[in-house]
Amino acid sequence: MRVNRKFLVAAVVCTTAVTGLAGCGGKDGDGKAKDVSDAKKPTASATPADTFAAMTADAIADKAVATTKAATSFKVTGEGLSKGERMRIDLTLNRQGDCTGKIAMKGGTAELLKSDAKSVYMKGDENFYRAIAKQDHTPARQADAMVEILKGRWMKLPADAVKSKGTGRSTSPDGGLAKMCEVTGLVQSMDDNPGERTGMTKGADTVVGGVPAVTLTKTKTDGRTLTMYVAKQGPAYLLKVDDRSGKDPGTITFADYDKPVTITPPPSDQVLDLQKMGMKPGGGSGSGGTGDLKA
Template sequence: MFSTRLVRTAAVCVVLAAGATACAGDGKPAAKAPAAAPASPSASPVQTLDTEKLSGDEIMKQAHTAMSALTALKLDGSITTDGQKITMHLAADKAGNCKGTVAVGGEGQVEILHNGTGTWIKPDAAFWKKIGSEKANPKAGAAAAELFKGRYLTGGQDDTEIKQIAGMCDLIKGITQGGDDPDTKVTKGSAGTTNGVKTFSLVGTDPDGSRTTAYIATQGKPYLVRMEQTTGSEPGRMDFSEFDKPITVQAPPADEVIDFTLFKEKLKTA
């Protein structure tokens, strides 16, 4: 099945970003996620996926090829990991442009802007307070929420925490990286409609018994429309859309930006 390890690891790092935990990799199986449909129907003769003749592995291989060739996509979905639900609405491209939001349960939301020149994050008040709590200074979080309200945090490109949050933007690589797991058994499901797109489902079963369902578009390019896991302790579902749609990310106005160094100083003295 598709690998979502990088997406999941980055999501976990958002949860831990306020602390000092390193997120080079957690070693756990990737939480299975979802995907959405082609941005628009093909204008030329519509290619149809022959689900009768193709095996499940062959269908999955075609979907891998289509998704790997994408230049941009949008992700909408959620993953539950370590008991926390992480909700993502992000658009990213291979050029490094990315924008959207990531919310962590009841602990706040972070808006992310990222391009070739920098990363800007705008936590809401709840997330600022979480940062203060993780830094063993709850008052600092409340003070930061008020001081930096409506502003983006930038700089700190060498800071591990900022890198972890920016890592959420590597969607295409995270979704398509790696080949199929030989230990995962893929079986054919059935035809249906997902997000208004005609799809065919594939079910992957891991050695531990957890099952992931992938929904592949059967008309036009065989994009992964949705991927979800409903069994196990880490359920997730993600939908992908806006395939190859150009993404433009501009730096916020200077008066809406706070430098990372100033943020660190204020957090210490608040």
């Protein structure tokens, strides 16, 4: 259950596929994923009842995944490595498919916002656009034009923007940019191979973000250690998943379960509607993948 890397890779693939480019990225804050949001943290009771006393570690893991998939909303933050490259995500999303947050890697950051079923908004900083232009070997003059056009603006894109032209298939492992904004879509990767969470053992109880948690751990034959932290108070939600592997370690933290998520589109004067301008997100230009953003 490589949930950490799958979450991070899916997020970055979805974002970069919109522009038809291969790499993007960033860094913000102190570079550390926070365990939970500071807003309205649950308070741990002094002696919480052991709701998992009669359950095996594997049964608790299965229950945690099922409970998390049934949530109406949550915030997910994560940091990890994929093929040696650091990636970070910070997203708040709900079951209706609305979301807001940031995806970062390789020196730049892209903001995502989705407030209805038809459109997704994305805004990258200059480092983001420079990085993806360099990765895709976009000529300097064309890259400069792309940065100038998109600087400080939100790109408005169709929710299925990452679907491959002519095939109807998505270039994203999660079925489209909009899919990663859905609670069920983002958590689905946990069930790609349920066998990966078979053979868990219970560890010492702990507290994650003020919530009592049971620790479940599995060490595989390749030395990779998977640790799941499951809430013992309230619904059995996942609070954190830590995947320690030699090549692609990472951590994903969940917070703010079932809180209302209100998201509004950005101001119209800050939006660049690619469809109205005749641009094709992800189509490529033949000389760098920046579509119709030509100098």
